[in-house]
Amino acid sequence: MKSPTLRRWSVIHTWSSLVCTLFLLLLALTGLPLIFHHELEHLLGDAAVLREMPAGTAHLDLQQLVSKAEQHRPGEVVQYFGFDKDEPDGVLAITAASAGTEPNASHTFMLDARTGEAVAMPAANGGFMMLMLRLHVDLFAGLPGKLLLAFMGLLFIVAIISGTVLYAPFMRRLGFASVRRDKSRRLRWLDLHNLIGVVTLTWALTVGVTGVISALSDLVIAAWRNDSLAAMVAPYQDAPVLSERAPATRLLAIASEAAPGMRADFIAFPGTRFSSEHHYAVFMNGATHLTSHLFTPVLIDARTLEVTAVGDRPWYMDAMGLSQPLHFGDYGGRPMQILWAVLDILTIVVLGSGVYLWLDKRKRAREAKA
Structure with a gap:
């Protein structure tokens, strides 16, 4: 018994x-x-494949890539640029009808950093792998x-x-x-x-x-926005609406100077949920397996290109960053x-x-x- x-x-x-x-x-x-x-993305033909070009072919600057991305998706704006160390000649672009459009309504594609050519990424916008991910x-x-x-x-x-x-x-x-x-x-x-x-x-x-x-990532990001990000952008609380922003050309160089020894993982453009209405946010990470999932945001004034804050990492953002790759x-x-x-x-x-x-x-x- x-x-x-x-x-x-x-x-x-x-x-x-x-x-x-x-x-x-x-x-x-x-x-x-x-x-x-x-x-599976490569097996199913859903992965972006860049065409072969001579080694060392120069890259376009970031502002040129922004223009190419918006030409590829007329009527949309760039929300994010992402960088993959395994594909150094590619830039992941995410565009949407507005900077604040929710993620599931955006469109993702790869830009060839050497030519600005847009390469489709079916797995990121539909198909079997996206079905599995959303479920x-x-x-x-x-x-x-x-x-x-x-x-x-x-x-x-x-x-x-x-x-x-x-x-x-x-x-x-x-x-x-x-x-x-x-x-x-x-x-x-x-x-x-x-x-x-x-x-x-x-x-x-x-x-x-x-x-x-x-699964609680949306709540974690909301807490970060209301806590850390709000504190970093507090001086801009009463600033007038941004009418014109500086080109994105030098963002990576500026962020690298502000966070030496780190590399850029993605850029959040003004108005997205990882930045503010007045800032570019460049998220930097380390080179090891562990630190490559820990992000340090560098906030850059979108009008003057001055670094206004280099954010500390709250523990809950670290927990989210480390948990997602461990989960898979x-x-x-x-x-x-x-x-x-x-x-x-x-x-x-x-x-x-x-x-x-x-x-x-x-x-x-x-x-x-x-």
Whole structure:
């Protein structure tokens, strides 16, 4: 007989698991291709491919690239420029009808930094990989979808903790990694469910916690805007509306002088949610695997090109920056991707076996009543 405490933990484990299982199955299934998104984009022909040119071909300056981007999307303005160390001759451009347009209504493409030629990026605007990403991130429901998935992630964490509590006395009776092959199918599945759950415990907690943090990214960014960014742009609170802004030509050089030893990851143009109405914001990061996901904003007056602030990183922005690549296994190259995929598949087995065990238990209960 279970003690009252274990019965309570059993109820918590059962219902926290059942409520979140369908969502977690969806997340595990959509997360699997996202682990290999770079490889799949190339395989599906959805990745931007720049044409070959002689090595060392000079790049256009940033303002010329801004003009090329807006010529490619007439009637739209540039919201962001992004830089990828793996594609030094390309600049990721994001444009929209206005600077403040929400992200899902923007358009993403690659600019060849040498010619200004626009190269389509189907994976960033539609297709299979975007379908997987939107289902995984917000269920095509925006912030409400993200908050729902964050709640499911919290239930998943509760299910992991409660399952560990329940498995501890079970281990004392049976021994770790034991599977009772001579017993009924239900008991074999119970043993496998417990065993795989324990083996994937640390990974599942890591993915669960980082998933919750990532799902709350909109709230984290809003907190940063209301706290750190608001403090940095406070002197401009009563400034007149920006009627003309300086060319973006020297932004990278100015930011590099303000944050030596760092490289530019992306530029937020005036009016976007990562800048202000009066600033270019150049987000700098480090060169190591760890620091490449930690961002330091350099705010540059959009009229005078003077550096007005070099922002500190709040802990919650660091947590968000580190959690997102860890969630998808982006830190350790191909071996980590394969490990993440194997653990993802094992988690699908745990979720599926949990549903089977619950349904079988209900079936036995109905038969006993009959």
